[in-house]
Amino acid sequence: MKIEATIADAYQLFHEGALALARAERQGIRLDVDYCERQKKLLTNRIDRAYNKFKETKLYAIWNKVYKDKTNLDSNHQLGYILYNIMKIEPPKLTVSGKGATDEDTLMQLDLPELKWIKEVRRYKKIRDTYLDSFLREQTDGYLHPFFNLHTVRTYRSSCQSPNIQNIPRRDTEAMTICRKALFARPGHHIVEIDYHALEVSISACVNKDPNLIRYLTNPESDMHGDMAIQIFMLHDYLDMIENAGGVNKIDEFKVLRDATKNGFVFPQFYGDYYANNAVSIACDWCKLPKGKWRKNQGITIVNNKTIGEHLIEHGIKSLDDFIEHMKGIEYDFWHNRFGVYGQWREDWYREYQKKGYFDLLTGFRCSGIMRRNEVINYPVQGTAFHCLLKTFVEVDKIMQRENWDSRLIGQIHDSILLDVHPNELEHVIKTVRRVATVKIPRIWKWIIVPLSVEADVTPVDGSWADKKEYDGGI
DNA sequence: GGAACTCGCCAC
DNA sequence: AAACGTGGCGAGTTCC
Known part of the structure; x- marks a missing residue:
């Protein structure tokens, strides 16, 4: 069984990808001009x-x-x-x-x-x-036809232009609503968006093969960000409370700390950031603690009407400088113990690049030229994750044509697929995309060694993209 | 008057 | 030793 992909495999993927994306471009996305x-x-x-x-x-x-x-x-x-x-x-x-x-x-x-x-x-x-x-x-005749490029990005991801539908507001609710209220499926249809869950982290595990990262991604009971939050914020006194509630996520006051950990430490670390930045982001942006010395009554409130300031001071962290020092230790533990294999991979991978001047992705693409360390350790994950999405897109496109769907692929946003779906085909389309994304692709690419999952969002018939709701199988 | 640049801000 | 990865795009500005 061949495992190593070649440049020819890479070419084949982009060839088929370009054709499938071109079909989506021709199809277009309906716009409410008025x-x-x-x-x-x-x-x-x-x-x-x-x-x-x-x-x-x-x-x-x-x-x-x-x-x-x-x-x-x-x-x-x-x-x-x-x-x-x-x-x-x-x-x-x-x-x-x-x-x-x-x-x-x-x-x-x-x-x-x-x-x-x-x-x-x-x-x-x-x-x-x-x-x-x-x-x-x-727009022409009320339809947008964004271009999806495969030739512009250093990581072999895609880009999108005229207009770029890969950066329409999402987090800012008001901006999201105003912009996405303009976008529709064809009359009588749904917009369906199907996205891979935690795709880049999953692919990173496939690249570095860290057993603990693989465990987190394989065991649904485990919670990487929750465990990190317990460590960073020293929540050991609350372990019983957390367990009884069913996880760090289930207690609002701790969920904030989990979000801070996820977005202020774990993801930035995966991209190559370091502890001093993380400490400032977590303490000042997320926990609302000031720079310099801390007081008991400062920062967001955690459980029992206690502030995070009081909690950290009790654990010997009395200033931002103390917290930076604390995060230094957390970072060391993260890369040497918790994800030691991942940490070693980063070193080895960069060394190897320095020797050879290039590296190859699992999908057969070659990255060469002068790159910084963070680029060298990020590209293999970022590009490869997108290739899972593109491969899914290509395979769904083939099935769509073979089965003569009334539904159409209309776009892609790095780890998600956009479709314009006839109501009679809704269930079939979602089932098909899910099967391709989570079963077929890992069967083709043996290097996918963690389970992949997808989530589907659907708009009501004739609803705008702003009206999308999680698909529960029963619309 | 256009090319190339900086800055800011949206997404993954 | 160094220190957050990839894009597109609008407005203003500077250069030629």
Whole structure:
């Protein structure tokens, strides 16, 4: 049985992938043009209102005095000059080119309430100008035909353009709703989005073969982020409570700590970040603790009306510096004990690249050229994970044609597939995609050594993409 | 007047 | 020893 993929296999995947994606591009995504026009007007009103509010502030008076008829409230260059040169505020953060930063996060640190109007303008402009405008510009006869490129990305992932439907807002509920309310399946159909669960972590386990990571991904009872949260926040006194509740996830006050761990430590570490950044992110962003020394009454509340500040101080962590030191130990344990094999793989893999000047993905693609360490350890996971999705896409495309579906593949977002589905075929389509994604692909690629799973979201018939709900098999 | 750049911000 | 990976895109700005 052949295991090692070749360049020819890689070529074959992209050849078939390009054809399948081209079919999706031709199919298109339906756009509610009138809705976009109406929504643009509403947003323009909100933007004008926020601008007018800002024009009542002292900050604007200074700005306008300096720039006069050249005043442009969309110019970050001007804003930075006013804040950091005229008003002599010490920039909390610098941009790559060394000027004072004016991104949202930095502005919020300045303690100038009037900047909230700038923030509001930016938010609504992003929605109007980046999304709704590009939808209207790119549509023909009420359908979008985004391009899915396979030739532009260093990792052999895809990219998407004209319009890019791979970056439509999701986390910001208001932005998500406004943008996705514009997008529909064909009349009488559902939009179905089927995404792989934890695909990149799963593929990473296939690449580095760490037994503990494989265990976490194989055993449904286990909880990697929960275990890490217990370790980072020293929740050992609460183990009984956590067990009785059924996991760290089940107690709201601890779920926050689990989210902080997942998004502030585990994922950033997998991408190559390090403990000092993680410590600041977890303590300051997630737990709302200040820089410097900590007090008992500071930070978010955990159980029994206790603050996280009090809890950490009780465990000997009395300042951000203490916490950074603590996270240093956590990081060491993470890569040497908990995921020691993964840690060793990272070292070996980078060494090997330094010797050879290239490395190959499990799917047969070759990455060569000058790369930083973090690139070298990330590409094999990022590219390969996308190839699982693309292979699924290709196989579903073949079945769709063979079985003459009324449903169509319409797009792809790195680890998820978008379909436009006839109601009579809903169950069959989801079953088919699930079978291909979780059974067929691991059968073809023997190097997939952890179970893969998918989740399906479905819109009501004639509902917009904003109305999607988790598919429970009974719609 | 367009190319190339910076900055900011959206996704995975 | 070093320190978060991959994209697209809009607005402003600078260079030629």
